Amino acid sequence: xxxxxxxxxxxxxxxxxxxxxxxxxxxxxxxxxxxxxxxxxxxxxxxxxxxxxxxxxxxxxxxxxxxxxxxxxxxxxxxxxxxxxxxxxxxxxxxxxxxxxxxxxxxxxxxxxxxxxxxxxxxxxxxxxxxxxxxxxxxxxxxxxxxxxxxxxxxxxxxxxxxxxxxxxxxxxxxxxxxxxxxxxxxxxxxxxxxxxxxxxxxxxxxxxxxxxxxxxxxxxxxxxxxxxxxxxxxxxxxxxxxxxxxxxxxxxxxxxxxxxxxxxxxxxxxxxxxxxxxxxxxxxxxxxxxxxxxxxxx
Numbered sequence: 001x002x003x004x005x006x007x008x009x010x011x012x013x014x015x016x017x018x019x020x021x022x023x024x025x026x027x028x029x030x031x032x033x034x035x036x037x038x039x040x041x042x043x044x045x046x047x048x049x050x051x052x053x054x055x056x057x058x059x060x061x062x063x064x065x066x067x068x069x070x071x072x073x074x075x076x077x078x079x080x081x082x083x084x085x086x087x088x089x090x091x092x093x094x095x096x097x098x099x100x101x102x103x104x105x106x107x108x109x110x111x112x113x114x115x116x117x118x119x120x121x122x123x124x125x126x127x128x129x130x131x132x133x134x135x136x137x138x139x140x141x142x143x144x145x146x147x148x149x150x151x152x153x154x155x156x157x158x159x160x161x162x163x164x165x166x167x168x169x170x171x172x173x174x175x176x177x178x179x180x181x182x183x184x185x186x187x188x189x190x191x192x193x194x195x196x197x198x199x200x201x202x203x204x205x206x207x208x209x210x211x212x213x214x215x216x217x218x219x220x221x222x223x224x225x226x227x228x229x230x231x232x233x234x235x236x237x238x239x240x241x242x243x244x245x246x247x248x249x250x251x252x253x254x255x256x257x258x259x260x261x262x263x264x265x266x267x268x269x270x271x272x273x274x275x276x277x278x279x280x281x282x283x284x285x286x287x288x289x290x291x292x293x294x295x296x297x298x299x
Contacts, residue, residue, distance in 0.1 A: 022058060023089075025050070028115050029062045030089040033070055033081040035097050036117040040078045043117070130178050130197040139202040140181045144169050149186075149208045153201040154194060162200055163187070168210040169194070171218060175262035182218055182258060184210050191215045193258070217258040222292075224263060225284040226251040232280060240280045250284060260289060261296035270297075 032039040041055035066088050070079045103109025105122045143150040155162040169183035180193040228237035244251050264270045268279050
């Protein structure tokens, strides 16, 4: 979870930033100073399409709000982050830099849409992407929005041939590797997950009478508790605690009950064989959640 902004942490009556446009520009200044260590007026001009005069006013306003945060380097004509710099509008969470860096690297986020300045040489391991037809995604989205049942052809990995069935989708989810629709299956008479890429054909729709709140697993939250594997040495356990940001030797991760199995599967924590691999963490509340793992394996 990203850290709250300065305004959220310590609201002050005298901290009136002004209209949204300037607030965004002040956030840009704060971001570039924190992650790049420097900024100049031309960066504001180029990114926001404003005048040099307006850029100067924005930097002056930022200086008023963040006393001591920046220093002017006359030799290079840039503003540098002071030694005691503290971000006031930007999250200090590393993901606020790494997430847009990932998006820019894989091409899902245009560089011009991010606040990133200088970029280090970066590459990403690209896993195979499951192919999803836009018409399938549109059909499911509209069925959810307009509260409709939808008839489709679906290929399950537990059946040799595809089957035609009615479902009542009410949400979509990403399990870390694939997108699926959370829906009531009229054939199986239970809520199930339907992988988008396995939906072969959409036939027709009809009004649904299913209430979303009846999906207990979707509306119920569990906390997954992770801890360093007990077989590790004390030094190794401490390293794992730091790696995962654990508190008192544990990491508590709240999530929908319907997603617990997927989370544990991605971490290779769903069966005893996987627990013998190089995974340095283990499930601390296994007794509480084991029924979800057993049930998922049966499907």
